[in-house]
Amino acid sequence: MNILYLMIPLSLLLGFGFIAGFIWSVRSGQLDDTETPAYRILDEGEEQP
Amino acid sequence: MTLPQPVDFSFLDQDEFKTKYAVDSAAMNFYVEGIRCEKCVRKLEGMVGTLAGLRRLRVEMGKSLVHVEVDPSLLAFSTVASAIEQQGFRPIPLAKEDDFFTLQRREDRSDLMRLAAAAGCAGNIMTFAFATYFGGPFALFAGLSFLLYLPVVTYVAWPFYRGAWQALRQMRISIDLPMAVASLLGFGFSSFELIQGRSDIYFDSLSGFLFLILLARLVQKRLQRKFLSASELMEGLALGRVRILAMVGFEWRTLENLRIGDSFLVTESETLPADGELQSPQAYFSLAWLSGEAKPKLFLKGAVIPAGARLISPEARLTARKMLSETGFGKILQQVQKFSLSDNQTVQISDRLAQWLLGTVFLCAITFLIFYWPVSAVEALRRAISLLIVACPCAMAFGTPLALAFSLKRARQLGLITRDAKVFAAAQQVKTLCFDKTGTLTDLESCLLDKPAEISPLQQKIILSLENASLHPMAFAFRKAFSPFEDLPAVEDFQELPGVGVVGRIFGKNYELRKHLCSSNETSCALFEDGHWQRDFHFSSTLKPTSKATLEHLRLRGYKPILLSGDRRAIATKTGQALGFQPEEIFAELSPIDKAHLVTRYAPAMMVGDGVNDSLAMMRATVGVAVSGGVEAALKSAAVYLVEPGIQGVAALLDVSETAYALIRQNLLISLIYNVSAGSLALLGYINPFVAAILMPISSGLILLNTWLRSRQ
Incomplete structure (x- = not known):
């Protein structure tokens, strides 16, 4: 059971890492617009007709 | 149909506007309608490479927003706005303080x-x-x-x-x-x-x-x-500016800087930002926002045109008479925007x-x-x-x-402008539906039946002067029938009496253009000079195409429609029978007060009628529905305004409120x-x-x- 003392901090670290990442993405505005990027990716950069 | 003229965005470069709209000296947000697909995003964002000085342009589809960043030394905001417009979109600059998106x-x-x-x-x-x-x-x-x-x-x-x-x-x-x-x-x-x-x-x-x-x-x-999401209401934000006439040409000003008495210019398809007195000899305006009638109406010099009217002719000069915030249109705009x-x-x-x-x-x-x-x-x-x-x-x-939010959205889609969501509750109680005849079941657009040639030019002038400020269907019929005069006499002590007519003094004589007091006939009026009868005028009137079907539908659903008319009994009975009303359901020769009494007697009742003439009855009714008379006046007394001509909106209203309450x-x-x-x-x-x-x-x-x-x- 001693492995717990390694696993728990690791799991917490991982968990809070993800929360921190998510909060960073929200703060930097990546989740403000969830609609347009889906269309933007379709742009292949060809000339307009 | 001519193509809409390119919009003049030069105002965006004035400091006055920059302080109001620009986020900082290099960034501005636009509300752009019509971004629906990947191509639109590409078209707009592709402008970055082609327009020199455009640093960044980001589209946010969900909110119909475009964020623009420019190099102020190379590119003006107005150029960006014009470029967006050239791509086929309508950019509306978002004022900083209006930016509830932030x-x-x-x-x-x-x-x-x-x-x-x-x-x-x-x-x-x-x-x-x-x-x-x-x-x-x-x-x-x-x-x-x-x-x-x-x-x-x-x-x-x-x-x-x-x-x-x-x-x-x-x-x-x-x-x-x-x-x-x-x-x-x-x-x-x-x-x-x-x-x-x-x-x-x-x-x-x-x-x-x-x-x-x-x-x-x-x-x-x-x-x-x-x-x-009230995207259509964002149209109102386009009213933030006005062209004020200067010594030479005009200059853009923010709407707050417009003063009563200022002369301003509007061009085709622009909306009047204030009540204005027409200075140009004549102009066509569409009052679709105000009266629901899409057809352009002719106004002559001196007429006061309400804010919210949209110019149809190329350009018009006006003198400001009332600020937007004081006009009914401005109030409605605020009220609808702040919908709570x-x-x-x-x-x-x-x-x-x-x-x-x-x-x-x-x-x-x-x-x-x-x-x-x-x-x-x-x-x-x-x-x-x-x-x-x-x-x-x-x-x-x-x-x-x-x-309720969902029902309001549906109502708006169906062309119902509601003052608030209370109306859905009230519409649930209604059993009797009272319909006004003229303008509600029959057509608003009337035609003068008398030949203009038989009416003397002096009488024509007097009538046009008297009716110049009126928005009554008969006034429009007169303006349509007579050719315009350059020199209309001025009217003193002008007064419009709802449901009766207009009175005023011209050349020192008292003129009245009103219904006969003894015979109540809504399709005719008469001219009086100092109380003496001059002559009668007759107007045509036809049933609206949807009236009959809607009434039948409503009867099938268990509502009891009745006809309230100020018209003569013979005419009311004829119209009523054509629409399937029983004789005991037809009430004729009613004054506005009689109508109000009847509505109270049949409570809980819905009154469907003209926004101005039936206002008393509509206030007394459980639900008042206005089909004409202009949004601003109508929503003072009625709870609902039907944008589309005809009464099919009544059935839609009952449907929407039923669905809402079932839910x-x-x-x-x-x-x-x-x-x-x-x-x-x-x-x-x-x-x-x-x-x-x-x-x-x-x-x-x-x-x-x-x-x-x-x-x-």
Whole structure:
């Protein structure tokens, strides 16, 4: 059971890492617009007709 | 049909406008309608490479926003706006203070971060709880859960404390209170148990519960926003500027800098930003916003044209007579923009129901706690917490505003402008439908039957002068029939008497153009000079194409339509019979006061009529529906205004309100049954706080799902 003392901090670290990442993405505005990027990716950069 | 002229955006480069619109010297936000597909995004964002000095352009489709950043030394904002327009879109610059999107964004971000914190903490607490079930070291995991619950009880639950406290300060019980109490009580109870070394610890269920509630609230907020997004109202923001005539040409000014008496210029397809007296000899305006009539109307020099009218001819000069904020149109614009669901009767009713239920739940919990404490203090606390969690009437508080928001959206799609959502409740009571005849069932657009050649030029001039300011159908018929004169005589002591006619003094003589006092005939009027009859004028009138079908449909649905007319009995009977009214359902030769009396006698009744002439009856009616007479005047007395000509909107209104109330009733029933049964089970000890925490958000979810599914039909 001693492995717990390694696993728990690791799991917490991982968990809070993800929360921190998510909060960073929200703060930097990546989740403000969830609609347009889906269309933007379709742009292949060809000339307009 | 000519192509719309390119809009002049030069005003955007003036300092005055920059301080109002630009975020900083290099950035501006535009509201751009019509971005629907990948091609539109590409077209707009592709401008970055082709327009020198355009640093950045980002499209945000969900909100129809375009963020623009330029190099101010190379590129002017007006050029960007014109370029966007050339791509086939209509950019409307967003003023800084109007930018509620910034506020919305801040709120969205903090919601998401709170949700993330809740999910992270709750998820980890759950795993620890899970581990103890399989025999993990209890003290260690319970201690860790306690630590992880600390951010939940402080940061995540903060909006509940704030909401509950704000409501308590106003002597109300808010829906946030049970959450706040459950969160704090559960924390205290569980911490105590932890110190005592016992196993009754509910950090897992409480954090899960708070996470799910936050999630449900987020969904509710997004759905409501989707229903209430008022994109068409953004048109109003285009009114922020005006061309003021200077010595040479004109200069752009912000609307706040327009003063009464200033001369200003409007060009084709622009909307009048203030009530203005026409200086050009003549101009065509569409009053679609004001009277629902899309056909352009001819106005002559000197006429005062209401704000909100849209110019159809190439250009017109006007003198400002009334500021936008003082005009009915401006007020309506503000009112519709600030549309609030909170002062709504049904929301109040369901709020009161929720308050009552909350009070009952708290009372039950306290009573139970007192009586059960001697038996088992721990069990008493546990069941009381379960009850508080499970019986929280969230579903009730969510369901009604959502259902109303959805109905308002549907009503707007169907061409109904409503003053508020109260009308849906009122429309449910209505049994009798009172219809006005002229302009409601018969056509507004009348034609003068007399030949203009038979009327002397002097009389024509007098009539045109008298009718110049009037928006009555007969006034338009006169203007259409007579060719315009350059030198119209001035009118003194002008007065328009609703339902009667117009009076005024010209060349020192008193002229009246009104109905005969003895015979009430709505399709004719007469000219009087100093009280002496001069001659009669007759107008044509036809049935609106949809009147008959709609009336039949309404009769089939069990409503009782009656006809109220100010017209002569013979004419009213003829029209009434053509529309299938029984003789006892036709009331003729009524004054506006008689109509009001009849509406009261047949209460609860709906009055469908002209916004101005029937205003008294509409105020007395349970629901007033205006079909003409202009939005601004109409919404003073009527609750609903029909944008589309014809009365089919009446059937649509009854449909929408029926659907709305069926949905509200269903939601209330579901949550009532759930609350009572789950609450009893909790007190009997069948539901522990853990199960309660799962059940409660499920009920809210069900209500949200139900409303959402119904709205998609």
